[in-house]
Amino acid sequence: MGFHCACCGQHHDDFPMDVGFDEPLPYHALSKQERARYAKLTADTCVLDGPGERQYFVRGVLLLPVRDHPELNRFAWGAWVSLSAASFADYESLGDGPVPAGHGWFGWFCNRLPHYPDTLNLKMDVYPQGGGERPHLRVQACDHPLYREQQNGITLARVHEFVDELLEREG
Numbered sequence: 803m804g805f806h807c808a809c810c811g812q813h814h815d816d817f818p819m820d821v822g823f824d825e826p827l828p829y830h831a832l833s834k835q836e837r838a839r840y841a842k843l844t845a846d847t848c849v850l851d852g853p854g855e856r857q858y859f860v861r862g863v864l865l866l867p868v869r870d871h872p873e874l875n876r877f878a879w880g881a882w883v884s885l886s887a888a889s890f891a892d893y894e895s896l897g898d899g900p901v902p903a904g905h906g907w908f909g910w911f912c913n914r915l916p917h918y919p920d921t922l923n924l925k926m927d928v929y930p931q932g933g934g935e936r937p938h939l940r941v942q943a944c945d946h947p948l949y950r951e952q953q954n955g956i957t958l959a960r961v962h963e964f965v966d967e968l969l970e971r972e973g
């Protein structure tokens with residue numbers, strides 16, 4: 803198992819190809835008491851029902867193609883977007899059932915990805931996948947490296963940066 807890494811010259815038993823966030827940033831920012839009072843968090847959804855407008859979040863998958871490593875063909879950020887009340891209701895009504903072709907919603911990106919300029923509130927297209935798979939996130943056209951990387955792909959060296967602290971190295 804594992805592979806010889808062209809980036810660092812070592813053998814990696816395990817090379818993680820995804821990094822995920824368990825919660826959207828607005829939830830993360832709440833105190834323990836506020837969470838208990840206002841927030842409902844699951845592995846896939848989050849609703850904040852505090853003072854002010856109710857907010858809805860879903861966890862999705864943002865895929866980045868990896869250009870130079872055929873075995874590990876894509877890296878995935880597991881991250882959250884906020885949806886409108888109507889979109890969230892639609893998300894819930896779809897459940898794990900089939901999804902009409904091209905069906906999707908608008909969402910605001912709700913995490914700060916490391917190794918990028920601020921990614922909070924980037925505009926996303928959110929595409930449900932059905933079958934219990936998390937929705938796929940597409941960055942809308944803009945002048946942000948995350949958009950360019952999703953369009954053009956990234957290198958294994960870039961993935962190496964993302965997962966550096968998670969890597970187990972030989973010796």
Ligand SMILES: [Zn+2]
Binds near residue numbers: 808809811812
């Ligand atoms: Zn390496």
